[in-house]
Amino acid sequence: MTQTAQVLAPSAQEAICEALNQCLADAAVATMLAQNFHWNVTGMAFGPLHELFQQMYEDHFAAQDEIAERIKALGGHAEGQLALMLKRSKVVEDAGSSGSEAMIKAMAQAQETLARTMADTASLAEQHGDNLTEDLLIARGQVHEKFAWMMRAYLG
Numbered sequence: 243m244t245q246t247a248q249v250l251a252p253s254a255q256e257a258i259c260e261a262l263n264q265c266l267a268d269a270a271v272a273t274m275l276a277q278n279f280h281w282n283v284t285g286m287a288f289g290p291l292h293e294l295f296q297q298m299y300e301d302h303f304a305a306q307d308e309i310a311e312r313i314k315a316l317g318g319h320a321e322g323q324l325a326l327m328l329k330r331s332k333v334v335e336d337a338g339s340s341g342s343e344a345m346i347k348a349m350a351q352a353q354e355t356l357a358r359t360m361a362d363t364a365s366l367a368e369q370h371g372d373n374l375t376e377d378l379l380i381a382r383g384q385v386h387e388k389f390a391w392m393m394r395a396y397l398g
């Protein structure tokens with residue numbers, strides 16, 4: 243008889259999938275934020291910022307798939323509708339920043355929010371003994387903290 247690698251109580255599964263949908267929503271809005279800035283950034287730092295925002299949206303896009311498929315592996319529903327993700331997201335969609343400094347500040351804040359969401363969800367998974375979800379989200383949190391540092395470094 244085959245068994246899944248981990249057996250979670252239904253309440254734990256539900257709580258973890260709910261938190262993972264928060265991670266998914268935050269990652270999705272951050273993906274669009276980074277792509278928006280990739281397209282519209284101007285100024286003397288255009289080259290490196292254009293490149294860095296691309297690294298971010300490519301990373302975040304791939305992360306959305308990893309997070310959504312972790313939800314599916316746990317037997318949950320991956321909330322993939324844009325309107326729902328936008329409503330749920332703690333990452334704020336840009337209101338039309340112009341100029342690189344406003345974009346850098348907005349993205350630093352977005353990356354810090356993402357790092358917090360991932361760390362909080364990693365802790366929740368740890369409490370329920372779901373170390374595979376915990377591991378994924380610790381790795382994601384580290385990526386977002388690194389991007390947050392890179393944004394802050396531009397501000398001197």
Ligand SMILES: [Fe+2]
Binds near residue numbers: 280296
């Ligand atoms: Fe491009």
